[in-house]
Amino acid sequence: MADRIADIWGTRTPHAKDTPWPVRVDLHLDAGLAESDVDRWVQSACVLCSNGCGCDIAVKNGRMVGVRGRAGDVVNHGRLGPKGLYGSWQWAGRDRLTRPLVREGGRLVETDWDTAMDRVVRRSRELLAETGPLSHGFYTSGQLFLEEYYTLGVIGKAGLGTPHMDGNTRLCTATAAAAMKESFGSDGQPGSYTDIDSCDALFLFGHNMAETQTVLWARVLDRLAGPDRPVVVAVDPRRTKVAEAASESGGVHLAPLPGTNQALMNGLVREVIANGWVDRDYVEAHTLGFDELAATVEPYTPEHVAGVCRVDPADLRRAARIFGTGERVLSTVLQGFYQSHQATAAACQVNNLHLLRGLIGRRGCGILQMNGQPTAQNTRECGADGDLPGFRNWDNPEHVRELARLWNVDPLTIPHWAPPTHAMQIWRYAEQGSIRFLWISATNPAVSLPQLPRVREILAKKDLFVVVQDGFRTETAEYADVVLPAALWGEKQGTFTNVNRTVHLSDKAVEPPGEARADLDIFLDYTRRMDFRDRDGAPLIKWSDPEGAFEAWRECSRGRLCDYTGLSYAKLRAGSGIPWPCNEEHPDGCDRLYTDGVFPTHPEVCEDYGHDLLTGGTTSAEQYKARRPDGRAFLKTAHYAPPPEQPDDEYPLLCTTGRTVYHFHTRTKTGRSRQLRRAAPEPWVELSAADAAALGVAEGDLVRVESPRGRVEAPARVGRGRDGVVFLPFHYGYWDTEGDQHARAANELTPTEWDPVSKQPLFKISAVRVTRLAGATGPAPAPTTAASAPQDSVGVVPTRGDDDVREDVAPTDPPAPPPVPDRTPNVLPHAAPKG
Amino acid sequence: MHLATYLGLLHTSLTTLADAFREVGRGHGEEPDVRHTCQVLADLADQQAEALAPVVRRYGEHREDEPERLHAAGLESTRGGPVGLLRDLQDLYTLASLTDITWTVVGQAAQGLRDRELLDVVNSREQDTARQLTWLRTRIKQAAPQALIAAG
Numbered sequence: 008m009a010d011r012i013a014d015i016w017g018t019r020t021p022h023a024k025d026t027p028w029p030v031r032v033d034l035h036l037d038a039g040l041a042e043s044d045v046d047r048w049v050q051s052a053c054v055l056c057s058n059g060c061g062c063d064i065a066v067k068n069g070r071m072v073g074v075r076g077r078a079g080d081v082v083n084h085g086r087l088g089p090k091g092l093y094g095s096w097q098w099a100g101r102d103r104l105t106r107p108l109v110r111e112g113g114r115l116v117e118t119d120w121d122t123a124m125d126r127v128v129r130r131s132r133e134l135l136a137e138t139g140p141l142s143h144g145f146y147t148s149g150q151l152f153l154e155e156y157y158t159l160g161v162i163g164k165a166g167l168g169t170p171h172m173d174g175n176t177r178l179c180t181a182t183a184a185a186a187m188k189e190s191f192g193s194d195g196q197p198g199s200y201t202d203i204d205s206c207d208a209l210f211l212f213g214h215n216m217a218e219t220q221t222v223l224w225a226r227v228l229d230r231l232a233g234p235d236r237p238v239v240v241a242v243d244p245r246r247t248k249v250a251e252a253a254s255e256s257g258g259v260h261l262a263p264l265p266g267t268n269q270a271l272m273n274g275l276v277r278e279v280i281a282n283g284w285v286d287r288d289y290v291e292a293h294t295l296g297f298d299e300l301a302a303t304v305e306p307y308t309p310e311h312v313a314g315v316c317r318v319d320p321a322d323l324r325r326a327a328r329i330f331g332t333g334e335r336v337l338s339t340v341l342q343g344f345y346q347s348h349q350a351t352a353a354a355c356q357v358n359n360l361h362l363l364r365g366l367i368g369r370r371g372c373g374i375l376q377m378n379g380q381p382t383a384q385n386t387r388e389c390g391a392d393g394d395l396p397g398f399r400n401w402d403n404p405e406h407v408r409e410l411a412r413l414w415n416v417d418p419l420t421i422p423h424w425a426p427p428t429h430a431m432q433i434w435r436y437a438e439q440g441s442i443r444f445l446w447i448s449a450t451n452p453a454v455s456l457p458q459l460p461r462v463r464e465i466l467a468k469k470d471l472f473v474v475v476q477d478g479f480r481t482e483t484a485e486y487a488d489v490v491l492p493a494a495l496w497g498e499k500q501g502t503f504t505n506v507n508r509t510v511h512l513s514d515k516a517v518e519p520p521g522e523a524r525a526d527l528d529i530f531l532d533y534t535r536r537m538d539f540r541d542r543d544g545a546p547l548i549k550w551s552d553p554e555g556a557f558e559a560w561r562e563c564s565r566g567r568l569c570d571y572t573g574l575s576y577a578k579l580r581a582g583s584g585i586p587w588p589c590n591e592e593h594p595d596g597c598d599r600l601y602t603d604g605v606f607p608t609h610p611e612v613c614e615d616y617g618h619d620l621l622t623g624g625t626t627s628a629e630q631y632k633a634r635r636p637d638g639r640a641f642l643k644t645a646h647y648a649p650p651p652e653q654p655d656d657e658y659p660l661l662c663t664t665g666r667t668v669y670h671f672h673t674r675t676k677t678g679r680s681r682q683l684r685r686a687a688p689e690p691w692v693e694l695s696a697a698d699a700a701a702l703g704v705a706e707g708d709l710v711r712v713e714s715p716r717g718r719v720e721a722p723a724r725v726g727r728g729r730d731g732v733v734f735l736p737f738h739y740g741y742w743d744t745e746g747d748q749h750a751r752a753a754n755e756l757t758p759t760e761w762d763p764v765s766k767q768p769l770f771k772i773s774a775v776r777v778t779r780l781a782g783a784t785g786p787a788p789a790p791t792t793a794a795s796a797p798q799d800s801v802g803v804v805p806t807r808g809d810d811d812v813r814e815d816v817a818p819t820d821p822p823a824p825p826p827v828p829d830r831t832p833n834v835l836p837h838a839a840p841k842g
Numbered sequence: 843m844h845l846a847t848y849l850g851l852l853h854t855s856l857t858t859l860a861d862a863f864r865e866v867g868r869g870h871g872e873e874p875d876v877r878h879t880c881q882v883l884a885d886l887a888d889q890q891a892e893a894l895a896p897v898v899r900r901y902g903e904h905r906e907d908e909p910e911r912l913h914a915a916g917l918e919s920t921r922g923g924p925v926g927l928l929r930d931l932q933d934l935y936t937l938a939s940l941t942d943i944t945w946t947v948v949g950q951a952a953q954g955l956r957d958r959e960l961l962d963v964v965n966s967r968e969q970d971t972a973r974q975l976t977w978l979r980t981r982i983k984q985a986a987p988q989a990l991i992a993a994g
């Protein structure tokens with residue numbers, strides 16, 4: 008048995024380059040139960056991060072009692088991480104919402120579904136009559152199922168006709184989508200996890216993979232423990248496990264000052280160009296914009312960049328050499344870039360590095376623009392983030408007509424007069440009072456949005472009707488006019504898609520508690536009550552269950568890059584995860600995209616005509632067509648511009664926020680798991696050793712962190728980050744605290760600012776000051792197992808759990824990787840040679 | 843030579859536009875994207891004016907009397923609320939459009955004179971005005987429906 012709190016990544020199964028990653032099946036059952044006690048195993052995949060590890064849920068006496076990795080799943084080859092093992096089902100039956108609630112005399116009281124839905128529908132109708140659909144906003148999630156997003160998308164776009172729909176995916180993954188649209192013409196992950204098994208160098212840009220996707224990191228560790236291991240390069244201001252691996256593997260750890268990523272990236276690209284590491288033939292045949300890119304990055308010499316980012320110019324040169332001379336390079340990008348200043352521009356520079364060297368679409372050469380949440384990919388595909396479903400282009404009249412035909416509605420109903428309203432703007436409209444109906448599903452903005460004092464004020468506004476649909480009574484639910492109790496994972500059926508496009512079916516294992524209902528059923532109920540009709544007077548939404556919704560979505564995806572037409576519930580159930588595009592021609596899906604260097608940039612297929620990366624101004628259809636991209640990728644960049652908020656005398660430090668390995672989102676599930684809660688029970692404030700010394704702060708001292716917007720109070724961890732930078736975990740809110748003090752959530756401090764292209768908020772850059780409030784009563788409650796490890800471990804008890812996980816190494820052969828198509832499906836080839 | 847006069851017009855319209863962007867950024871500080879982007883675009887306009895300055899000086903000696911009503915007025919103050927934002931962005935759009943077409947006028951003259959220095963400035967800086975217009979058009983399109991239909 009293994010203690011997977013202490014040993015986060017589990018037993019090593021080393022393997023050599025180009026050999027398959029061995030299987031290791033991880034199993035955790037409720038105390039006292041053996042595998043033979045389990046009544047049924049129900050197929051699913053984990054929803055506690057974007058990795059999407061295939062798993063089976065153990066059911067006994069109608070209860071979820073355990074979880075086991077699926078050996079034959081291409082994503083995880085049987086493994087699960089601490090959150091999957093300890094947080095996937097342990098919340099079941101605890102503190103759940105079991106009946107609808109409505110506000111009566113200022114208090115939330117229990118009621119029945121009819122009463123609750125009646126209030127929702129009444130307010131909805133009133134506002135539609137009074138103002139029209141622009142009064143309605145929807146703020147959804149990265150944690151529902153595909154079927155639910157698609158249904159919600161159709162309600163918003165063809166039923167109501169409001170452009171105000173977005174997900175909290177805006178906070179976690181918007182930049183991944185934006186960067187792929189700018190570079191390749193469409194969302195759609197170019198690379199695959201299998202590239203880890205074959206790469207020579209691995210670059211992680213602002214991606215603490217060791218904590219955010221632990222099973223993916225285990226895959227990297229198994230390469231690092233084997234022969235011919237890859238060199239790792241980490242870009243992160245903290246000394247993460249990834250940064251340690253970079254040093255140990257002979258790579259580089261670059262720790263730029265928060266807010267300077269774009270300068271760093273311009274410097275890396277410049278080095279690659281200046282040293283002649285560019286694949287001229289590839290660039291000539293498959294890209295546009297080289298001269299402009301080269302001219303823009305020219306001033307970013309290593310010395311200049313070193314001054315801006317405060318890194319060693321020799322390190323920058325070394326990192327560039329590793330990229331420039333590596334035969335197979337894989338890059339991953341996450342929140343360190345996405346939630347930072349100039350997010351899209353910096354993420355595009357990662358794409359550019361690969362395009363310049365032609366390191367894309369080949370074995371071991373890939374890009375993984377990561378996601379944060381488990382089903383974020385589906386929010387993006389299905390139109391629940393405001394984009395049109397199936398990666399269709401809101402500015403392309405033919406794409407709008409396609410949807411109108413599919414849904415049998417007037418094309419004018421479908422909002423396409425401007426880009427969809429992004430989350431931060433939705434909240435602004437609610438603040439200004441022009442959105443007066445806000446439906447929040449499966450997310451907790453009262454903890455997860457930036458600048459919480461402002462968010463609470465908006466939620467509390469009298470003229471804003473707030474519907475909250477969730478499994479728990481969250482901090483956000485407390486502000487609702489109507490609360491709808493939702494079924495959670497294991498209590499409903501649906502599919503979802505992970506970072507590398509792998510689609511999983513998650514079957515229903517148990518009944519939801521009380522009167523809780525599947526989110527899909529709630530949306531369908533609203534549709535019926537609102538009586539949305541198509542052009543012929545038939546019900547707009549023609550499905551009534553998850554499989555019906557999936558089939559409708561399949562039709563919507565036909566002919567698009569995210570082609571699901573080759574998938575069905577039966578097929579997913581017969582095997583395990585399958586990556587899209589999957590159609591008649593490619594029935595087993597596609598592992599990697601863009602093998603032939605042809606990208607979905609043709610004006611007829613592209614998802615977006617692109618933006619100016621500096622301002623977010625949109626390129627018009629005419630401008631786009633005039634460039635004749637026709638399958639070539641764009642090399643786009645922007646000059647570095649200083650971030651909107653910079654340290655000064657009053658607020659001299661920079662604060663970044665992030666995850667810890669044991670929790671997910673706002674801890675609604677992981678905080679209710681005994682093992683995970685014990686491993687990271689309370690928030691902390693991480694300071695560098697030098698900053699702590701300058702402030703007179705010792706390990707465990709109570710400190711206050713203040714920004715111009717709010718404050719947080721927590722014990723200090725004297726950690727190993729770079730000087731001048733404070734780190735706060737973002738998971739902690741107020742549902743498990745006493746009193747009404749708001750000094751625990753990291754987002755009390757963060758600013759209302761966003762990237763001009765992806766509109767992703769800048770969680771990683773707030774100027775703050777730190778003051779010592781009181782002496783320590785013990786060490787800070789921060790885990791010692793990963794990036795928040797103390798600088799000096801004396802007196803700090805190591806984080807550990809119990810020996811309660813069974814790991815079965817190599818019980819079967821690894822699953823075969825999905826096939827790689829010669830040409831990417833549904834992408835038009837280059838029209839004519841350039842020139 | 844009237845080119846000198848027109849170079850003066852271009853130069854003042856750039857500085858007027860920079861000030862106007864700053865004014866709108868300040869006046870609509872509650873809209874973070876407007877505040878930040880207006881600042882970035884004001885800096886761009888400053889840089890354009892700076893790049894043009896040597897040529898303006900060179901031609902300055904040959905300046906004729908200015909025709910009437912040559913210069914456009916800047917923005918003295920901003921308006922409030924969603925419709926006010928829309929209107930202020932439209933004012934910026936008008937100023938930026940004047941600058942844009944003035945670049946074209948000056949560029950034509952530079953061609954006629956085969957003035958390489960001026961042509962270089964026009965070719966390298968003109969597109970920054972296009973960039974300002976692009977952003978303004980994008981933001982105006984976004985703001986218009988909500989401001990005109992749903993805002994109270």
Ligand code: SF4
Pocket residue numbers: 053054055056057058059060086087088089090091092219220221222223
């Ligand atoms: S890596 Fe992510 S998907 Fe896999 S078990 Fe852990 S939390 Fe779940």
